[in-house]
Amino acid sequence: MNAFNQHPDQAFRARELHELLGMPTDEATVITRSRLGRLVRQGFLTQPGRGRYQKRT
Numbered sequence: 001m002n003a004f005n006q007h008p009d010q011a012f013r014a015r016e017l018h019e020l021l022g023m024p025t026d027e028a029t030v031i032t033r034s035r036l037g038r039l040v041r042q043g044f045l046t047q048p049g050r051g052r053y054q055k056r057t
Contacts, residue, residue: 004045004055011054 003012003020012020014029014036036053039045046056 001039001044004053008055008057011048011052013051013053017053 003017014032015025017023017032017036018025018029036045040047040053044056045053048054
């Protein structure tokens with residue numbers, strides 16, 4: 001959530017979040033995508049496009 005708080009108007013892909021957080025980008029991001037999906041369902045994030053996640057304003 002810190003990445004979304006620092007860049008509230010930017011929509012991220014899971015791979016971009018991995019780069020921003022210093023995580024390896026060559027690994028599968030299934031876990032990251034599932035966590036992002038959970039945050040969308042809980043109302044913290046929106047999904048403005050397929051595979052894109054943004055902080056709800």
